Amino acid sequence: MKNDNKKNIHLDGIKVSTTFSGIKKTPDNEHDVLLIEFDKPCSIAGVFTKSLTSSASVNQCRSNLSSSKQATARAIVVNSGNANAFTGKLGEETVSKISKFLSKLLKSNTNQIYTASTGVIGEQLDSDIIINSFKSMTSCNTQNWLQAAQAIKTTDTFPKIAIRTCKIENVNIDIVGIAKGSGMIAPDMATMLGFIFTNANLPSNILQKILKEANETSFNSITVDSDTSTSDTVLFSATRRAKHNLISKHTDRRLREFRNSLSSLMLELAKLIVKDGEGASKFVTINVTGARTKKSAKRIALSIANSPLVKTAIAGEDANWGRIIMAIGKSGELADRDNIKIYIGDELVTYKGMMYKNYSEVRATKHLKQSEVNLSIDVGVGKSCGKIYTCDLTHKYIEINADYRS
Amino acid sequence: MKNDNKKNIHLDGIKVSTTFSGIKKTPDNEHDVLLIEFDKPCSIAGVFTKSLTSSASVNQCRSNLSSSKQATARAIVVNSGNANAFTGKLGEETVSKISKFLSKLLKSNTNQIYTASTGVIGEQLDSDIIINSFKSMTSCNTQNWLQAAQAIKTTDTFPKIAIRTCKIENVNIDIVGIAKGSGMIAPDMATMLGFIFTNANLPSNILQKILKEANETSFNSITVDSDTSTSDTVLFSATRRAKHNLISKHTDRRLREFRNSLSSLMLELAKLIVKDGEGASKFVTINVTGARTKKSAKRIALSIANSPLVKTAIAGEDANWGRIIMAIGKSGELADRDNIKIYIGDELVTYKGMMYKNYSEVRATKHLKQSEVNLSIDVGVGKSCGKIYTCDLTHKYIEINADYRS
Numbered sequence: 001m002k003n004d005n006k007k008n009i010h011l012d013g014i015k016v017s018t019t020f021s022g023i024k025k026t027p028d029n030e031h032d033v034l035l036i037e038f039d040k041p042c043s044i045a046g047v048f049t050k051s052l053t054s055s056a057s058v059n060q061c062r063s064n065l066s067s068s069k070q071a072t073a074r075a076i077v078v079n080s081g082n083a084n085a086f087t088g089k090l091g092e093e094t095v096s097k098i099s100k101f102l103s104k105l106l107k108s109n110t111n112q113i114y115t116a117s118t119g120v121i122g123e124q125l126d127s128d129i130i131i132n133s134f135k136s137m138t139s140c141n142t143q144n145w146l147q148a149a150q151a152i153k154t155t156d157t158f159p160k161i162a163i164r165t166c167k168i169e170n171v172n173i174d175i176v177g178i179a180k181g182s183g184m185i186a187p188d189m190a191t192m193l194g195f196i197f198t199n200a201n202l203p204s205n206i207l208q209k210i211l212k213e214a215n216e217t218s219f220n221s222i223t224v225d226s227d228t229s230t231s232d233t234v235l236f237s238a239t240r241r242a243k244h245n246l247i248s249k250h251t252d253r254r255l256r257e258f259r260n261s262l263s264s265l266m267l268e269l270a271k272l273i274v275k276d277g278e279g280a281s282k283f284v285t286i287n288v289t290g291a292r293t294k295k296s297a298k299r300i301a302l303s304i305a306n307s308p309l310v311k312t313a314i315a316g317e318d319a320n321w322g323r324i325i326m327a328i329g330k331s332g333e334l335a336d337r338d339n340i341k342i343y344i345g346d347e348l349v350t351y352k353g354m355m356y357k358n359y360s361e362v363r364a365t366k367h368l369k370q371s372e373v374n375l376s377i378d379v380g381v382g383k384s385c386g387k388i389y390t391c392d393l394t395h396k397y398i399e400i401n402a403d404y405r406s
Numbered sequence: 407m408k409n410d411n412k413k414n415i416h417l418d419g420i421k422v423s424t425t426f427s428g429i430k431k432t433p434d435n436e437h438d439v440l441l442i443e444f445d446k447p448c449s450i451a452g453v454f455t456k457s458l459t460s461s462a463s464v465n466q467c468r469s470n471l472s473s474s475k476q477a478t479a480r481a482i483v484v485n486s487g488n489a490n491a492f493t494g495k496l497g498e499e500t501v502s503k504i505s506k507f508l509s510k511l512l513k514s515n516t517n518q519i520y521t522a523s524t525g526v527i528g529e530q531l532d533s534d535i536i537i538n539s540f541k542s543m544t545s546c547n548t549q550n551w552l553q554a555a556q557a558i559k560t561t562d563t564f565p566k567i568a569i570r571t572c573k574i575e576n577v578n579i580d581i582v583g584i585a586k587g588s589g590m591i592a593p594d595m596a597t598m599l600g601f602i603f604t605n606a607n608l609p610s611n612i613l614q615k616i617l618k619e620a621n622e623t624s625f626n627s628i629t630v631d632s633d634t635s636t637s638d639t640v641l642f643s644a645t646r647r648a649k650h651n652l653i654s655k656h657t658d659r660r661l662r663e664f665r666n667s668l669s670s671l672m673l674e675l676a677k678l679i680v681k682d683g684e685g686a687s688k689f690v691t692i693n694v695t696g697a698r699t700k701k702s703a704k705r706i707a708l709s710i711a712n713s714p715l716v717k718t719a720i721a722g723e724d725a726n727w728g729r730i731i732m733a734i735g736k737s738g739e740l741a742d743r744d745n746i747k748i749y750i751g752d753e754l755v756t757y758k759g760m761m762y763k764n765y766s767e768v769r770a771t772k773h774l775k776q777s778e779v780n781l782s783i784d785v786g787v788g789k790s791c792g793k794i795y796t797c798d799l800t801h802k803y804i805e806i807n808a809d810y811r812s
Contacts, residue, residue, distance in 0.1 A: 049735075050736075050738070051735030051736055052735050052738065052739075052740070052741060052743075053731050053732070053734055053741070053743050053746075054735070083728070085728070086728065086731045086743070086756070086760060087760050088744065088758055088760035089758075089759065120728060121728025121731055121732065122727060122728040122731065122756075122760070122761055123761070124760070308714070308799075308803070308807070309807055312803070312804055312807035313807065315804065315808040322489070322492065322526060322527025322528040323527070325459050325491070325492045325527055325528065326457070328458075328459055329458050329459030329460070330456075330457055332456070332458065334458070335458060337459050337492070338494065340459075350492070350528075352494055353492065353493075353494030353495065354492060354493050354494035354528070354530070355492075393714075394808070395804050395805075395808075397714070397718070397804075398721065398799065398800060398801050398803075399801075401714070401715055401718035401719065401722070402721040402722030402724070402799075402800070402801075
């Protein structure tokens with residue numbers, strides 16, 4: 001697995017175009033529509049928000065994917081500035097109009113067109129604006145992934161892109177992913193969009209299994225503010241141009257490096273989202289061990305990560321570990337009070353149900369002054385563990401969310 | 407039922423004393439220990455935090471109450487400034503020492519002594535300080551409830567007290583309650599202490615049922631920051647001096663007025679806690695109707711009340727109702743997207759799965775500019791309802807919690 005620092009890569013058979021349509025209101029007319037075209041049907045997989053008020057686009061993608069075990073895609077259309085969520089039947093018609101127009105243009109089926117929208121909830125999206133924007137895009141078909149990542153931003157302060165190269169059976173495989181998200185971020189999933197592309201020769205059902213697995217420890221392990229969006233979407237497409245043999249099981253060991261690469265790429269994107277968390281001044285890793293089950297470990301970690309009191313203590317660089325105890329307690333998950341070990345960085349804080357005798361608040365505070373904070377908690381009842389990535393809660397979060405319509 | 411505006415009332419057989427012990431560090435030596443003595447054993451009931459890391463005092467109260475169906479009390483000791491939570495075996499010994507000393511002094515059993523502590527978590531509480539403070543209190547045995555409410559404050563900005571008078575079988579009944587709490591407030595229960603006293607002639611098992619019932623729609627229906635304390639305690643004591651007949655069922659209609667009075671008193675105290683929510687600038691009532699079950703209605707209301715994005719929108723007086731849709735969706739509870747009706751104040755916002763055609767953002771914003779905000783949400787799938795009281799999330803909350811050790 002190679003983690004490439006240069007943020008470009010070329011995947012044959014994919015056209016990437018962006019344009020400015022005016023849906024996203026920005027002073028410098030930032031691009032707000034992204035069109036990905038596949039010259040041949042590619043395999044595709046997806047994971048989505050668990051919100052019960054999911055957006056029209058999420059519903060469409062889900063329906064496309066479930067139409068066949070080996071669903072394929074010819075295009076992905078993404079716009080920022082308007083989420084087309086809670087827009088009723090009209091919102092569904094908008095998605096349908098865009099898909100129909102594009103499928104005619106590309107001579108494909110409508111269920112080979114995937115859409116995603118992000119932005120304000122509850123306002124109608126004008127399908128004509130999107131359709132007209134396709135016209136201005138046909139000429140510029142470079143493969144500028146950075147530009148693509150730019151076009152899907154909303155309150156993000158920087159574009160998010162990650163690249164991996166690896167091998168399947170000695171054949172070079174490239175993977176590129178772009179993502180957006182910084183607020184309304186909580187697992188299942190974070191308020192986020194992610195689009196990942198590879199040349200691997202894998203059918204949709206294998207892609208789906210690998211995506212779901214990697215998603216659990218990446219996008220499903222981050223939280224900014226505990227709020228879950230209506231539009232969360234991650235799509236994973238494979239052009240199948242790589243000349244390795246067809247592999248029919250996702251657990252085949254020939255796919256091990258590929259799976260690790262994908263997990264690592266998705267974790268990189270997930271961490272970038274947390275680092276761009278609204279108002280975040282610190283990146284926080286919460287590692288829970290000694291839990292009864294994996295699920296329990298993750299729940300405890302989330303309870304700590306989402307606690308406003310823990311988040312504000314970290315913002316204030318205050319080693320107020322009583323708030324961590326509180327958050328463990330409120331999770332409702334099993335923990336042995338007298339066996340809980342809390343570490344702030346490497347500093348052991350609690351031991352045998354009370355403050356550890358050699359605990360140094362000075363050392364703990366020193367760790368909290370860094371930009372990356374690690375909290376490790378062993379709850380002393382089992383062998384399972386779980387990790388959650390989050391950020392602190394600052395004045396800036398209030399400014400962004402109380403003072404502007406996002 | 408009479409809601410008395412004057413905040414004093416005298417209950418025969420109860421001595422109320424407070425003193426300054428130095429446990430709570432304040433510039434003006436505020437009283438920080440409260441002692442309630444009953445001259446005869448009174449009946450008593452209690453409800454407590456659901457935290458799995460509950461404090462030593464909570465564990466002691468629970469154990470006292472479960473020692474007998476008709477548990478009785480001779481004294482309640484409360485201190486502010488130190489929660490005696492996560493203090494291990496030493497913390498339990500502290501509670502035990504205080505109870506033993508006081509039971510000797512009052513010639514009672516140790517399980518007739520109830521304690522409650524609030525303040526910093528994880529620091530040892532010195533039992534000698536509490537014990538010594540009793541000496542300075544024996545002389546001042548007035549019944550100043552306001553002073554009592556003052557002594558149990560931590561980050562509270564005002565003392566919380568409520569009074570009701572009602573009748574059982576034409577006999578005058580008085581009820582007085584004091585409470586504290588403003589941060590780490592979420593149901594089951596809010597981080598809070600509450601102590602309620604009455605002269606009604608009711609045994610402990612009846613008190614317990616009535617308390618639990620009233621608790622559900624009061625202290626268990628408020629949230630400030632979703633964080634649950636380790637020390638939440640509400641104790642309800644009855645001196646039994648009133649000369650009505652003994653009533654053996656809590657549903658007896660002769661108790662109806664009394665139950666309503668208690669519910670109303672507890673709701674008043676609960677609302678005072680929300681109004682004193684850390685950094686709160688607005689009091690918010692979230693009323694969910696049309697839900698599948700009562701539990702489901704309450705969960706949806708809580709999901710909205712605890713959403714940082716909803717709370718910051720209210721702070722910013724921004725009618726960003728998409729965030730309410732998001733919060734309904736993330737609750738995981740059943741709602742019919744096309745039947746959801748959201749009202750901001752009296753203004754209908756959504757209808758048939760999209761924005762209502764006559765919705766006026768100007769009118770909604772006007773409502774949000776008031777200090778009391780009402781959000782009503784009908785989720786369109788059933789007949790159950792639930793109400794949650796909360797506050798907005800402001801810069802002040804961050805200031806209080808990021809900038810000072812609380």
